[in-house]
Amino acid sequence: MQNHWTRLNSIYLSIYLSICLSICLSVCLSVCPSVCCCIFLVPFILFPLSVRFLLQLSEVPQFSERVFCILFQSTFTECVTSVQRKLETLLRVCTALQSRQAVLQVLGLVLVFGNIMNGGNRSRGQADGFTLDILPKLKDVKSSDNSQSLLSYIVAYYLRHFDEDAGKETCVYPLPEPQDLFQASQMKFEDFQRDLRKLRKDLNVCSAETEKVCNVSSEEHLQPFKDKMEEFLTRAKAELELQEKQLAGTQRIFLELSVFFSVKPKAGEKEVSPNTFFTVWHEFSSDFKELWKRENKCLLQERLKAAEETFRQAREKATYNVKPKHASGIKAKLGQKM
Numbered sequence: 001m002q003n004h005w006t007r008l009n010s011i012y013l014s015i016y017l018s019i020c021l022s023i024c025l026s027v028c029l030s031v032c033p034s035v036c037c038c039i040f041l042v043p044f045i046l047f048p049l050s051v052r053f054l055l056q057l058s059e060v061p062q063f064s065e066r067v068f069c070i071l072f073q074s075t076f077t078e079c080v081t082s083v084q085r086k087l088e089t090l091l092r093v094c095t096a097l098q099s100r101q102a103v104l105q106v107l108g109l110v111l112v113f114g115n116i117m118n119g120g121n122r123s124r125g126q127a128d129g130f131t132l133d134i135l136p137k138l139k140d141v142k143s144s145d146n147s148q149s150l151l152s153y154i155v156a157y158y159l160r161h162f163d164e165d166a167g168k169e170t171c172v173y174p175l176p177e178p179q180d181l182f183q184a185s186q187m188k189f190e191d192f193q194r195d196l197r198k199l200r201k202d203l204n205v206c207s208a209e210t211e212k213v214c215n216v217s218s219e220e221h222l223q224p225f226k227d228k229m230e231e232f233l234t235r236a237k238a239e240l241e242l243q244e245k246q247l248a249g250t251q252r253i254f255l256e257l258s259v260f261f262s263v264k265p266k267a268g269e270k271e272v273s274p275n276t277f278f279t280v281w282h283e284f285s286s287d288f289k290e291l292w293k294r295e296n297k298c299l300l301q302e303r304l305k306a307a308e309e310t311f312r313q314a315r316e317k318a319t320y321n322v323k324p325k326h327a328s329g330i331k332a333k334l335g336q337k338m
Contacts, residue, residue: 254277
């Protein structure tokens with residue numbers, strides 16, 4: 001709320017300067033009217049309405065308390081919406097990684113091809129799983145002729161055997177978007193909790209200030225401030241409670257996801273952090289998407305060539321049988337008799 005008090009201070013300063021200016025004007029006019037009129041009357045001639053407005057504001061009962069409540073009301077929705085969008089992104093990524101069928105298929109291919117490559121090794125050729133830190137390293141595993149990586153082969157195999165829309169405009173990227181994963185990796189639950197605690201604290205202060213204004217103000221100065229603030233406080237409390245529940249639920253889902261993938265916290269961490277978990281996925285998804293776009297483009301070109309070849313063959317096989325027209329009219333019959 002530092003910005004709010006800065007604005008209040010600027011308003012009070014303007015009021016103070018206006019009052020001082022009017023006092024100086026009255027004093028100087030009594031001493032030397034001819035000179036002082038030229039100096040001090042210019043601001044009042046140029047800004048009479050603004051000065052009058054500030055003076056009227058200074059006469060409003062509990063002016064600072066009212067301004068605090070109004071400014072908090074104007075910033076509350078923006079703060080809550082920011083937290084809500086981040087939590088929605090985090091929840092969407094967690095849900096996709098845990099339950100999206102395409103993600104499980106890609107991970108299954110990684111496991112299968114890894115076991116095939118390690119087929120001669122008894123200790124590593126029959127693995128039931130793998131750690132996530134292997135995913136960013138798949139692009140570094142090259143073929144014998146160094147023309148293809150293991151990751152590019154997995155991408156091509158997935159598109160040709162698992163994705164029915166491969167090479168079409170309707171083809172959907174199987175993994176969470178790299179941008180969403182990057183945003184998720186930058187999030188901290190401690191920051192969310194701190195932001196919501198601050199909002200809760202400011203909301204309590206706003207509620208107390210509103211009650212103070214309503215208790216002290218007369219009836220003519222009570223409305224519409226009272227009704228608007230009571231409506232806002234009721235809605236704000238409900239929204240804040242909803243975000244607190246959503247934060248707790250999202251954090252629980254994330255921790256379950258880290259257990260699902262057997263990710264352990266780093267040294268010095270009590271729990272797995274989003275940065276530790278999603279950084280690996282972000283790197284893997286970025287590499288995967290680049291190859292996915294390239295392979296999709298190749299499949300599209302193959303489809304176009306196949307369609308052109310089919311059309312060419314169909315045109316070559318087309319035969320046109322021209323049958324002679326037999327005359328069957330009266331003239332033809334008379335000609336046959338003759």
